Amino acid sequence: MNSLRPRFLGSAAYRIALVYALGFAVAILLLGIAVTLVAHAAFMHQLEAQIIEDSGALVAEYQQEGHEGLNFAIGEREAGNTTSELLYAVYARDGRHIAGGLHANRPPRGWSDLDFQDRLEGPDVARAWAVDLSDGTRLVVGADWSVVERVDHMLGGIFLAAFAVVLLISMIGAVLLGAYLRHRLSAISSAADSIMAGDIKRRVPESRRRDEFDALARSLNQMLDRITALLENLRQLSGDIAHDLRTPLARLRNHLEESLEESGDPARQRDRLSSALEQTDKVLSLFAAILRISEIEGGRRRASFRSVDLTALAQEICETYAPAVEEGGRVLRSDIAHGVHVQGDSELLAQAIINLLDNAQAHTPAGTRIQFVLERESGSACILVRDDGPGVPAQALDSIFRRFVRLDPGRSTPGHGLGLNMVAAIITMHDGRLTVGDNVPGLKIGFTLPSATI
Structure with a gap:
């Protein structure tokens, strides 16, 4: 048992569930106390209203029939001819008890807690209402406190029984909830332990609950x-x-x-x-x-982003590269839209364009036609470099932007396989999107920059 207690309290899942259960139990306790107090106050209000109502009826009886009629009405009530359980007394001016079964000292007018002698239970207390009649006598109508106490005891018993049931259910629920949380978390912990032990293919299991x-x-x-x-x-x-x-x-x-x-x-x-x-x-x-x-990739140059005239930048690069491309036996054509501006680093964007043109020139034979396109599309600037060379196998298209990737298995072609990876890093820093596909024949590759001001 002692070994289970530290394990139980040492589990965050069980502690959370226990705190939840205790909080729920305290809330039920406070609610029950409030309900009991409200019920007690409501019963007292109802009892006092009944006393005042019966007192008013007796005063009316006195006004019509005098003391004889009043005494007869009180006698009927005390004899059990009605369902009333109230206590009655009539006192003279000098405090003498004239009528009724309530034997006590003459109380003051209004509400009072009156000590009296019960014939069966002995000394007792009544909640009494006293009103003076026209001849100076005083009518007292009251109710035994035992009635209120019986109601309070009944409400208290019901509440305690309900609280015990709720507390038991809460504790059981806390244990079950803690066990559930521990089970779900242990799956994550077990997977993490396996991964740290070297099983990097291990994954956290998922259920169908979608929680x-x-x-x-x-x-x-x-x-x-x-x-x-x-x-x-x-x-x-x-x-x-x-x-x-x-x-x-x-x-x-x-x-x-x-x-x-x-x-x-x-x-x-x-x-x-x-x-x-x-x-x-x-x-x-x-x-x-x-x-x-x-x-x-560190993104430190984001702070230096400015408005870049992408049209002028692309035109300058294409004009500079055209002679070198033609010298290698290839043809470079450009289709550049006017007035395209983006937010970015002009030096890095120029590097990305140059790397795309270098890639097309380095991996195509003489006679290849290379086309550079800058266009507007849905508020964005799109750059595309197409060629009609040998192209790239479909299964390799997704990998050409990775670092050190070369389609030559022997890695005998010039370069280090970093040109397109640098393009990917630049466009990612500009929150752009890379595009690559089959030009049939050849390759089409480029990027789209968002939020272009055109």
Whole structure:
């Protein structure tokens, strides 16, 4: 028993349920006391009203029949000819008891609690109303307090019985509620323990009730799915970084070794060192791109957002890139809407547009036609880059914005697979939406910026 008590009190679920049950019991207790007091007051009011009404009837009887009629009416009431349980007395001016079965000292006029001698129960108290008659005598009508006490005892007994039942039900309900809460929470705790132990595929079970616990379970499972995806991405990222660094670092080492071995020809040493610098620049550019994406994802540049003339920005970039695209044997055409303005960072938006054009140029053969489009759509600015090149397999469309993703399994194509990931980071920071699809043939890729001022 002692071992169960700390476990019971140590459970937040049981404590909450117990507090709820005790609070409910206290509320019922206060309500019962209030009801008892109100019922007592109502009964007293009704009893006093009955006393005054009967007193008025006796005064009327006296006014019509005199003392003889009054005494006869009192005798009838006390003899049980009526259903009245009231007490009666008539007193002379000097305090002598003239009539009625209520034997006590002559009370003052109005209401009073009158001590009297009951023939069966002995000393007792009555609630009495005294009124003077026209000849100076005093009529007293009262009711035995035992009647009120019987009603109070009956109400108290009913209330105590009801309170005991309610308290018992509340405690049982508290235990059941605590057990239910503990059961639902233990499922979450068990899943968390398994995940911490290394079972990252474990999820919080969901019931069919669709209650708050299921909503919490869904949120936790979505969070766990996201964490699992991030861990998988981190593992993939580590492998991709290692792969991308291995080749330039290996070449750098070879060039440095050959430079050490070349002792006679300065020109060849210069070539070796130049190649080593080139490989070093590749490594530095990789880390610079990673740091750049991390800075963008941090969102620190949101504070510098200004109105950007997207039309002028796109026209300038397309005019600058057109000669380089044509030099590679491709054709760049642009269709740019006028007067398109958005809130954002002009440098980052320019970087996103440049990366889209670089992607189209780097992954299409000579003779490919590339089209750049800026248009208005439902109050937003939409940028799209289309080409009629080889395109991207449908199963790979969702992954091309991920970091270090390359469709070349051997990772022999130029670049690090960070260009489109940087586009995704920039557009996410601008609360935009990425679009990608099959151009049949080729690829269409772009983004939409919300809340554009056009």
